């Protein structure tokens with residue numbers, strides 16, 4: 315399962331276009347991140363129930379990845395990797411999991427890190443974040459401290475989609491560094507700000523980071539009722555109003571379809587303004603979906619053929635839907651290359667043909683692969699969430715759950731059903747050794763950052 319590109323007619327145009335060289339006319343960048351969207355939740359990834367025509371059409375216009383991975387199986391870790399191009403573990407072990415709204419309110423993404431927004435701002439881009447941040451709860455840990463000119467949205471991991479009240483009962487809807495509560499459905503509000511930003515900045519390069527809250531709980535479609543009120547604690551009641559916990563999917567379907575409408579509105583606005591061929595659009599998810607939650611909630615998301623779910627290090631926890639589209643520049647197709655959240659920042663610089671003067675990335679620039687189908691060089695990938703770990707090397711995947719070690723051959727067994735560790739002790743020990751080296755490297759980085 316390697317490098318399967320379906321060449322479209324556009325590939326001829328791409329072939330005739332000059333090699334990478336966008337520095338003179340830098341493209342706009344739109345990075346849309348869905349929250350908890352599973353591998354199997356979209357039509358273009360095989361879902362038969364959810365109607366996602368806009369995202370499906372984005373996939374038709376670009377490259378759909380079948381083996382793309384979020385850097386963590388949860389929100390905060392992946393967001394840190396996406397925005398910095400580096401493993402979140404370099405920031406310290408607290409970035410293994412989600413930043414807590416109770417105990418970690420006065421910390422966040424370290425100010426010494428360089429984000430995509432900071433790099434693009436330096437290149438003259440207008441920058442905005444509309445959506446869920448979850449890399450800090452209050453100033454000075456919000457997007458304006460990390461290169462974003464504008465921020466509207468929520469700082470925490472989950473706000474009510476109608477009332478914008480967070481899990482701890484706080485008002486959580488920001489304009490820059492101030493609370494500015496607003497009525498409306500979260501996805502629709504984020505779309506409104508995105509369209510306005512595109513309109514206002516149509517004559518200059520812009521970076522729109524649109525991290526939707528959909529489809530994170532509370533599971534509320536646009537037609538479901540509001541749930542949270544200011545001043546109450548929802549840590550034991552995070553989910554919204556779910557009359558039939560055995561079947562959460564109708565609520566999630568409403569959220570997925572509202573997410574799809576948002577993507578459609580953004581793409582249409584680019585088209586109407588004549589900007590579509592000047593804009594690189596990236597769509598991804600921050601981790602896999604929940605299939606079940608707690609004792610009661612069932613039938614939530616779909617991770618397609620993959621085992622496991624959000625918070626787990628099986629494929630269902632971190633193999634995510636990802637589409638990269640730039641009509642006229644990137645030939646439409648399907649890529650089976652193994653790619654990762656860490657690749658997004660270097661790929662954006664690749665699209666700009668801009669030299670990286672900021673940071674040593676852990677990720678690859680996918681742009682030569684997207685533009686010319688150049689295969690990616692071999693590499694190992696690593697995941698760590700507290701006592702859960704994974705190492706990927708080609709078809710092999712090592713999973714560590716506490717002290718238990720499992721080895722899977724993803725080529726013959728993508729569903730991770732048959733543990734081959736006993737039959738392959740050499741492969742197991744090689745991956746384990748790489749895992750230990752990687753951990754040491756991450757610890758040294760985190761230590762250096764603390765010493766700054």
Ligand SMILES: [Ca+2]
Nearest residue numbers: 349350389600
């Ligand atoms: Ca998430």
